[in-house]
Amino acid sequence: MICLQYKLxxxxxxETFFNNVKPEGTSHLIVRPEKLSICKADMRYYFGxxxxxxxHSRLPMALIHEAxxxxxxxxxxxxxSGDKVVLLPNIPGEDGFYAENYRLDSLFRSxxxxxxxxxxxxxxxxxxxxxxxxxPDEVMSFTEFISVGVHAVNSxxxxxxxxRNSIGVWGDGSLAYVICCVLxxxxxxxxxxxxxLNPGKLQYFNFVDEVLTVNQVEKGAKFDHxxxxxxxxxxxxxxxxxxxxxxxxxxxxxxxxxxEPVPINTRMVLEKGLTLLGRSRSGKEDFEQAVKILQSDxxxxxxxxxxxxxxxxxxxxxxxSKAFETAKTADFKVVLDxxx
Amino acid sequence: MMIFAGxxxxxxxxxxxxxxxxxxFLTIADRxxxxxxxxxxxxxxxxxxxxxxxxxxxxxxxxxxxxxxxKGMDKLVVVPGGSDRNSTINAIVAKTKEISGSSEDILVTHxxxxxxxxxxxxxxxxxxxxxxxxxxxxxPATDTIVYSxxxxxxxDIPLRSSTYQGQTPQSFNIKLFEEVYSSxxxxxxxxxxxxxxxxxxxxxxxxxxxxxxxxxxxTYPYDYKIAQIMMENPEDDMFxx
Numbered sequence: 001m002i003c004l005q006y007k008l009x010x011x012x013x014x015e016t017f018f019n020n021v022k023p024e025g026t027s028h029l030i031v032r033p034e035k036l037s038i039c040k041a042d043m044r045y046y047f048g049x050x051x052x053x054x055x056h057s058r059l060p061m062a063l064i065h066e067a068x069x070x071x072x073x074x075x076x077x078x079x080x081s082g083d084k085v086v087l088l089p090n091i092p093g094e095d096g097f098y099a100e101n102y103r104l105d106s107l108f109r110s111x112x113x114x115x116x117x118x119x120x121x122x123x124x125x126x127x128x129x130x131x132x133x134x135x136p137d138e139v140m141s142f143t144e145f146i147s148v149g150v151h152a153v154n155s156x157x158x159x160x161x162x163x164r165n166s167i168g169v170w171g172d173g174s175l176a177y178v179i180c181c182v183l184x185x186x187x188x189x190x191x192x193x194x195x196x197l198n199p200g201k202l203q204y205f206n207f208v209d210e211v212l213t214v215n216q217v218e219k220g221a222k223f224d225h226x227x228x229x230x231x232x233x234x235x236x237x238x239x240x241x242x243x244x245x246x247x248x249x250x251x252x253x254x255x256x257x258x259x260e261p262v263p264i265n266t267r268m269v270l271e272k273g274l275t276l277l278g279r280s281r282s283g284k285e286d287f288e289q290a291v292k293i294l295q296s297d298x299x300x301x302x303x304x305x306x307x308x309x310x311x312x313x314x315x316x317x318x319x320x321s322k323a324f325e326t327a328k329t330a331d332f333k334v335v336l337d338x339x340x
Numbered sequence: 341m342m343i344f345a346g347x348x349x350x351x352x353x354x355x356x357x358x359x360x361x362x363x364x365f366l367t368i369a370d371r372x373x374x375x376x377x378x379x380x381x382x383x384x385x386x387x388x389x390x391x392x393x394x395x396x397x398x399x400x401x402x403x404x405x406x407x408x409x410x411k412g413m414d415k416l417v418v419v420p421g422g423s424d425r426n427s428t429i430n431a432i433v434a435k436t437k438e439i440s441g442s443s444e445d446i447l448v449t450h451x452x453x454x455x456x457x458x459x460x461x462x463x464x465x466x467x468x469x470x471x472x473x474x475x476x477x478x479x480p481a482t483d484t485i486v487y488s489x490x491x492x493x494x495x496d497i498p499l500r501s502s503t504y505q506g507q508t509p510q511s512f513n514i515k516l517f518e519e520v521y522s523s524x525x526x527x528x529x530x531x532x533x534x535x536x537x538x539x540x541x542x543x544x545x546x547x548x549x550x551x552x553x554x555x556x557x558x559t560y561p562y563d564y565k566i567a568q569i570m571m572e573n574p575e576d577d578m579f580x581x
Contacts, residue, residue, distance in 0.1 A: 001376055002380075
């Protein structure tokens, strides 16, 4: 079957392509994406903020790696036509020693493979997670994003020492919000402090124990562990504050993406015996756990709805451009109602 | 109530340069054009059954395609149609009655040589047929349409902003279609080959559904060439992983 794809051919320019989506074999499903969510990584491609060589080698490419959809065709009969699924952007490589999304031969949609801006997607059965129909699709569209938070908190649970009385989260964006929600869901007794820049966005963090702006942070051993969800130009300053405020042998979970190298005060890292752990790539288990939390924790689900800053109806390529422009100024997530 | 798709493959015209098989059986992207069309209706969640009406001379060829690509899929049915468009639709309608026969049933008819139909067009056809009884997929005319009743000189030039090019799907309530069809005179049936025109002649309002330039009908070698170029996609292999 011939299906439309919407690919970024150069920054700001999306064009229509046609793809042969074959309803053949038993390992793949055909899914119609219904709600998509824009991630910062997509925006870096769309607005041409990636290195020119990277853009040249990866475009044309369909963007968006956060999506949910409706099963159209399942040759195995495991899913019924119309079942709702979260789509995993991971295309795992062969080397099973490493986690699926860190393998050198793994691919990731909207990075080295086409993303979900398509009329219909042929996807491996294993790369889908079903969810109940009563769950809001607009939230389920960014399950991948939530799964990154789950992945980071799970890695933290395995690695960080067991004193978890106080955790500091740096960042006031969607990722910091998700991390706080996951931490509150899994560690309800832990004191959570959020440190951010934008007072307007920090208003959304009313469920944590303490909210600080970056200039309110004082030096001193305060946190058992910290999560960095800043990324970009602010990464260095955030890590510096974390090092200054961590208790000995604490863990810094790094999640923010920076295009530039970030200087780190290694003297103090050594003096305090800190652990720096980078975790931003979730796997199937993290997706399943994210869906499980969304299905079972009503508070968590309700908080996730506040992350939707805008929902844009997509019926044309112009609407896609509009959605990206909206995302540029939105506080949190922009969801695409994919009806193209 | 059931929603049927009727793929109209009654034509045997080749008009396609040196090829001698009907054009719906030519391949693009290693798959017969008609299979691309059937795929779209097979996977669409809103369609309960896909009925292909094929010219009797090519029935065996079509059942071989069914065997090769759709083995074990009972959503697909192939029926030998008549020699023209009307009799093919009638053969499909007869099959729908055999399967369901509810007065609410909808038939979404589509040309076997329009493989670029989108899931959205199909959904909008189903919705419009349910709501209005009959609909046609069209796109605004870009060329000026001129009308000539004698084939010698222009007798009318309709306002371009009000002219559209008819595509398919064309969709309707089956019971309503039967009423309209049975009321047609023999003279009318000789000249009217378009189901929507029949509805119009009997006073029904045919609702418009938005088509697209890419929903082209592969009729001439030129169209076939364009369709092949449209499918040249070096990124294809990404989807085999």
